[in-house]
Amino acid sequence: MKNFSAPINAIKKNDLLINSDYESFLREAQLDSFDTVWNYAAGEIVKKIKDRSVIRLSFAKNNALKYYYLKRHNTEFIGIKGILKSFFGIKNLSQGLLEFNNICEFRDKQLQTVIPVAAGEKYHHFFWVESFLVTQDAFPYVSLETLLDKNPGFFQGDEGRQRREKLIRRLSDLARKMHQKGFNHQDFNSTHILLFYHNNPDSPEIALFDLQRVEKKFSFRFRWKIKSLARLNYTLPEGIFDTQDRKNLLLFYKGKTHFNLIDRIEWYWIEKKTKRIQRHTEKRHNRPFTADING
Structure with a gap:
């Protein structure tokens, strides 16, 4: 292994x-x-x-x-x-x-x-x-994006709900640990998160890849939490992850079970940043592509 x-x-x-x-x-x-x-x-x-x-x-x-x-x-x-x-x-x-x-x-x-x-x-x-x-090659790990695309039923139903909760807890813990150690993966999303369900079939091993854009500027650390959770939130598909799953991203990151006033403000920022990412992505995808891929 x-x-x-x-x-x-x-x-x-x-x-x-x-x-x-x-x-x-x-x-x-x-x-x-x-x-x-x-x-x-x-x-x-x-x-x-x-x-x-x-x-x-x-x-x-x-x-x-x-x-x-x-x-x-x-x-x-x-x-x-x-x-x-x-x-x-x-x-x-x-x-x-x-x-x-x-x-x-x-x-x-x-x-x-x-x-x-x-x-x-x-x-x-x-x-x-x-x-x-x-x-x-990272085998037997697969990206979260691939797992959600190929096997969405894995996260649905009663067992799927428990898997979603454990997954989000692991991802939130990873984001917090990464930030505490002085790193911010600027593409923290389902594409760059690798999972391996091994000994515990409901709680995966997690790894990150594509570390080209890793931020280490301590002066901006207060923004890392908002940006990372918003990027991840954007790539969790509707129909699989519900509102509580998404709020758990912040709750588990902070080790809490309920929002206080500051948490609600932070969650508002995360939702706002998520919508901004969505608008930017849609605009980019709708833009005529003229780059020479052979350049």
């Missing part, structure tokens, strides 16, 4: 930052440099947009296939500010290395997330950088 919270021993190898547990795998797969990973031509395209692409890779080992995900970040502009930061020794990480480091920091704080394999970056003409991140 994979360990999704164990600390990572990250080492520099050639021009890569790698998880030491995968050093031999990368060498045997001939993926031990930036160019060999970036130019790897095989694999199944999972996502391809202007800024980045995600490829699913498979490798045979012991008569079984092992799966990995390669997220390539196309050339991004870091500007003079980024160069000056590097010159003065200030960390200015590309998207690939930033997410690798975020994963490691989450695990250092015993927060469950995916297993990083390697990351790399390559500069062009000083102001531009390409980067990538390789992670191992």
